Amino acid sequence: MAKRIDVSGLTAYYGAHKAIEDISMTIEPRSVTAFIGPSGCGKSTFLRTLNRMHEVTPGGRVEGKVLLDAEDLYGAGVDPVSVRREVGMVFQRPNPFPTMSIFDNVAAGLRLNGVTKKSELNDVVEKSLKGANLWNEVKDRLNKPGAGLSGGQQQRLCIARAIAVEPKVLLMDEPCSALDPISTLAIEDLIGELKERFTIVIVTHNMQQAARVSDRTAFFNLAGVGQPGRLIEIDDTERIFSNPSVQATEDYISGRFG
Ligand SMILES: Nc1ncnc2c1ncn2[C@@H]1O[C@H](COP(=O)(O)OP(=O)(O)O)[C@@H](O)[C@H]1O
Numbered sequence: 001m002a003k004r005i006d007v008s009g010l011t012a013y014y015g016a017h018k019a020i021e022d023i024s025m026t027i028e029p030r031s032v033t034a035f036i037g038p039s040g041c042g043k044s045t046f047l048r049t050l051n052r053m054h055e056v057t058p059g060g061r062v063e064g065k066v067l068l069d070a071e072d073l074y075g076a077g078v079d080p081v082s083v084r085r086e087v088g089m090v091f092q093r094p095n096p097f098p099t100m101s102i103f104d105n106v107a108a109g110l111r112l113n114g115v116t117k118k119s120e121l122n123d124v125v126e127k128s129l130k131g132a133n134l135w136n137e138v139k140d141r142l143n144k145p146g147a148g149l150s151g152g153q154q155q156r157l158c159i160a161r162a163i164a165v166e167p168k169v170l171l172m173d174e175p176c177s178a179l180d181p182i183s184t185l186a187i188e189d190l191i192g193e194l195k196e197r198f199t200i201v202i203v204t205h206n207m208q209q210a211a212r213v214s215d216r217t218a219f220f221n222l223a224g225v226g227q228p229g230r231l232i233e234i235d236d237t238e239r240i241f242s243n244p245s246v247q248a249t250e251d252y253i254s255g256r257f258g
């Protein structure tokens with residue numbers, strides 16, 4: 001099967017500090033891949049190299065290759081803004097645009113892409129809010145501020161905003177860590193639905209969540225303080241949680257460190 005994402009030899013720095021080293025992996029379309037590993041092992045850094053957000057940090061630099069549908073995201077002449085349109089991102093803290101209405105939050109990306117037709121905006125906003133399982137809760141108050149929603153609703157609003165521009169890939173960095181258990185389950189259910197249409201990569205510190213939502217799990221670790229994070233293994237989630245190939249993975253998932 002064609003790879004949606006194909007990373008080879010990826011190393012990322014913050015100035016002189018090498019945060020992650022020599023990471024290679026492939027990700028299939030319409031799958032959920034979970035990144036797990038102890039704090040500081042570079043999960044967020046690696047995630048941000050997949051849509052060229054790492055280089056936005058001062059001193060942020062990348063070596064190696066990231067192919068999206070066989071095209072090198074770091075190739076000469078590739079526009080990072082168009083990369084971020086194809087590879088969307090949802091953050092740990094829901095971050096709706098605070099001064100914008102629910103409608104305008106979801107329409108923001110389309111408007112940036114030059115869509116002005118009201119009927120088209122209406123259609124996409126409705127479809128995206130439905131896709132994020134939020135439509136029924138907000139359809140009567142689309143002109144109210146997005147910031148007035150609960151945390152769980154705000155996170156689904158951010159997901160609606162991300163999917164409105166039809167990205168190929170959706171990156172999520174601990175999207176539930178600021179949410180209560182019910183909102184967390186709502187997001188997990190949603191991830192199961194969204195993978196029919198999108199390729200999803202999720203960072204989570206919650207083992208049960210990784211086991212519940214993902215098809216594949218990647219375990220990252222670092223050899224010691226100041227050492228770069230590395231990919232230890234990536235495999236089917238079932239296998240990682242029942243019979244991983246590497247002892248360190250087993251130790252981590254059974255709670256012996258991290
Ligand atoms: N903005 C930054 N500037 C400098 N170093 C950073 C920055 N963000 C992360 N790092 C460093 O990169 C390494 C990996 O961090 P991170 O990707 O946040 O790990 P994780 O998400 O697995 O907790 C850590 O050593 C961290 O201190």
Ligand SMILES: [Mg+2]
Pocket residue numbers: 043044045203
């Ligand atoms: Mg992180």
